[in-house]
Amino acid sequence: MxxxxxxxxxxxxxxxxxxxxxxxxxxxxxxxxxxxxxxxxxxRPRGDREEVLSGKGANPKKALIIYQPALTNVTRQAAKQLADGLNAGGYEVTLNHPGNHLTVDLSGYDLVVFGSPTYAGQLTKALTQYMARGCPQLAKEGAEGPRVVLFATGGVDERQEFDRLAELLSGVKVVREVKFLTGDKEYAAKAYALGAELAQE
Ligand SMILES: Cc1cc2nc3c(=O)[nH]c(=O)nc-3n(C[C@H](O)[C@H](O)[C@H](O)COP(=O)(O)O)c2cc1C
Known part of the structure; x- marks a missing residue:
């Protein structure tokens, strides 16, 4: 029993x-x-959504910001604030999303910014696939080519997404690799300050 x-x-x-x-x-x-x-x-490719902020003077310096927006508004906001900071410093700024509609000849720009959110420790394929097409040309131009800035957004203060792109960016004139943290209330102000700072260099 x-x-x-x-x-x-x-x-x-x-x-x-x-x-x-x-x-x-x-x-x-x-x-x-x-x-x-x-x-x-x-x-998902977001298509050709070019926005242009006119620069100051007859022959302003030119910046291109290529960013992949995601689910919330953090990456878009960071890209736009960075654009405003550069524009306040006199730059003509073009913003667009990565994709086949974009040329890989970036030699007409003084500054090129790549931006993307981080998912599972990686930047979005939409951006990295475009970078894989554009960076060899930038590397060929080397010191003569545009300055390049890479920014990521994310919730974790780690930088493995940048390390993964080291090979792709080899020979490219990268002047900043910045991560904007979603939990940082100041991230938008920091993006604007970065733009203003880059405009002065
Ligand atoms: C499924 C998932 C995975 C994520 N993985 C990471 C990560 O590996 N590293 C990181 O810093 N943030 C990570 N995040 C946070 C996102 O990067 C953050 O929400 C994003 O930057 C917001 O950008 P958006 O406003 O353009 O969507 C993750 C978020 C989700 C939902």
Whole structure:
């Protein structure tokens, strides 16, 4: 009698453990699907959305900001504030999203800025694929080419997304690699200050 009760208790325990493992598996699967969904959405090409801020004077310096916006507004806001900072310093600034509509000949610019959010420790493919097309040309121009700035946005104060691009950026005149943290209330002001600072250099 006592051993039958013991066996039933064991069976119940096994059922509970199996249910917990099943639930954990389903939660993991759900998280993975959400992650894949997010990464797919953020990598979607946003098309040709050129915006131009006129510069000061007859022959202003020119900057191009190529950024991939994502789900919230942080990367877009950082790109726009950076553009405003450069523009206040006299630059003509063109903003657009990465994609096949963009030329890879960036030699007409004094400054080129690449910007993207970070997902799973990587910048968006939409941006890095464009960079893979444009950077060899920038590397060829070397010191004669435009200054290049790379910015990432993200929630984690780590920089592995920049390390991953080291090879791609080899030979390119990179003057800043900056990460704007989503939890930093000052990130927009910092982006503006960066633009203003770059305009003075
Ligand atoms: C699924 C997921 C993965 C993320 N992975 C990272 C990460 O590896 N490193 C990081 O700094 N931020 C990470 N973040 C935070 C995003 O980078 C942040 O939400 C993004 O910069 C916001 O940009 P947006 O406003 O343009 O969407 C992640 C966010 C989500 C939702």
């Amino acid at each position: 006592g051993s039958t009760v013991g066996v039933k208790k064991e069976e119940k325990l096994v059922k509970i453990i199996l249910s917990i493992i099943g639930c954990l598996f389903l939660i993991m699967l759900f998280c993975m699907l959400v992650m894949v969904g997010i990464v797919t959405v953020v990598n």
